[in-house]
Amino acid sequence: MSTHSWYYVVDGARAGPVEESEITRLIDAGTVTAQTLVWREGLDGWVAASEHFAMSGAMSTPGAPPPMPTPAAPQAAIPRSHPGVQQALYDGAPARGxxxxxxxxxxxxxxxxxxxxxxxxxxxxxxxxxxxxxxxxxxxxxxxxxxxxxxxxxxxxxxxxxxxxxxxxxxxxxxxxxxxxxxxxxxxxxxxxxxxxxxxxxxxxxxxxxxxxxxxxxxxxxxxxxxxxxxxxxxxxxxxxxxxx
Known part of the structure; x- marks a missing residue:
């Protein structure tokens, strides 16, 4: 998996991977909001989308510079941070034929x-x-x-x-x-x-x-x-x- 690929949570289910440009498009479409959980390789756990992406519409002031990302708080490994989120097989141990x-x-x-x-x-x-x-x-x-x-x-x-x-x-x-x-x-x-x-x-x-x-x-x-x-x-x-x- 590319380190630039992202996963996000919709209705309690995990979606992805998608490129960063696709996340930006989903933000513009309103599918991904500031509170939507996102994750990519290198992060310790799921974080809010607003911590890594500039939010449009009501979530930010028009003309204002994008908000500075805040460091993600230390979290447990992904499967334990949000037990209700469906998870796929971790890329570090992929399925084999x-x-x-x-x-x-x-x-x-x-x-x-x-x-x-x-x-x-x-x-x-x-x-x-x-x-x-x-x-x-x-x-x-x-x-x-x-x-x-x-x-x-x-x-x-x-x-x-x-x-x-x-x-x-x-x-x-x-x-x-x-x-x-x-x-x-x-x-x-x-x-x-x-x-x-x-x-x-x-x-x-x-x-x-x-x-x-x-x-x-x-x-x-x-x-x-x-x-x-x-x-x-x-x-x-x-x-x-x-x-x-």
């Missing part, structure tokens, strides 16, 4: 900054899923006696980092830290180490009831965390700027 999402994610192979829309994230997940099925079938045909599944293992390793990166960018799009994923992996590693130590002490003895309870509690915690991440990935991103872009 299947091929475009794959291309973007592979080009941002280890880029953990910025934001990713739902379509970008889920299309890449679909791509890795299809790739996994295809390589598993090839492993069965080419290496029938190899339990390691070499092709599938190599491909899974190759797409791990871009998958992790787009997952973090997806969390950023919902205004959440990527450490939600880091915490999940750290907790999973700690759980695996704990189980390994506990079973390694006496590998041939039956685990006690307390040990089974701890193992079950850890498994439920990991499942709950995974479900929470899934919900975050499915949520709509912020339509305006947030802490991550």
């Amino acid at each position: 299947f091929g475009e999402a794959i291309n973007v994610c592979l080009n941002k192979y280890v880029d953990f900054k910025g934001r990713a829309s739902r379509s970008e994230f889920w299309y890449f997940i679909l791509f890795t899923f299809i790739l996994g099925i295809a390589t598993s079938l090839l492993d069965v045909m080419l290496f029938p006696n190899n339990a390691m599944s070499p092709l599938n293992s190599l491909v899974s390793l190759a797409v791990f980092l871009p998958g992790l990166a787009v997952a973090m960018r997806r969390l950023h799009d919902t205004n959440r830290s990527g450490w939600w994923i880091g915490g999940f992996y750290l907790g999973l590693i700690a759980y695996v180490v704990f189980i390994g130590v506990a079973t390694g002490v006496s590998p041939y003895s039956e685990p006690s009831g307390g040990m089974l309870g701890l193992m079950g509690a850890g498994g439920l915690a990991a499942l709950g965390f995974a479900i929470a991440l899934l919900v975050f990935y499915c949520q709509r991103g912020d339509p305006g700027p947030n802490h991550y872009g």
Whole structure:
């Protein structure tokens, strides 16, 4: 989106983008008034049109110079400043097609900054899923006696980092830290180490009831965390700027 493109609010709905000349025409036509909310990239939130445009008619004195724009008061990010205003997808995390999402994610192979829309994230997940099925079938045909599944293992390793990166960018799009994923992996590693130590002490003895309870509690915690991440990935991103872009 051009930094000169504007959005404005009519009857509670967002319209645009339009060029500055079109806003001026709408002011002359009376569609945009001094109190009409407007926004463009670079502003922290919606502001009154009179703060950026000279108003004609009853809103200004004929022959007088245009009023000086007043600085916009600090506001929250756009989607929270006026909850009743309909918002479109934020340009910082645009919707992607299947091929475009794959291309973007592979080009941002280890880029953990910025934001990713739902379509970008889920299309890449679909791509890795299809790739996994295809390589598993090839492993069965080419290496029938190899339990390691070499092709599938190599491909899974190759797409791990871009998958992790787009997952973090997806969390950023919902205004959440990527450490939600880091915490999940750290907790999973700690759980695996704990189980390994506990079973390694006496590998041939039956685990006690307390040990089974701890193992079950850890498994439920990991499942709950995974479900929470899934919900975050499915949520709509912020339509305006947030802490991550």
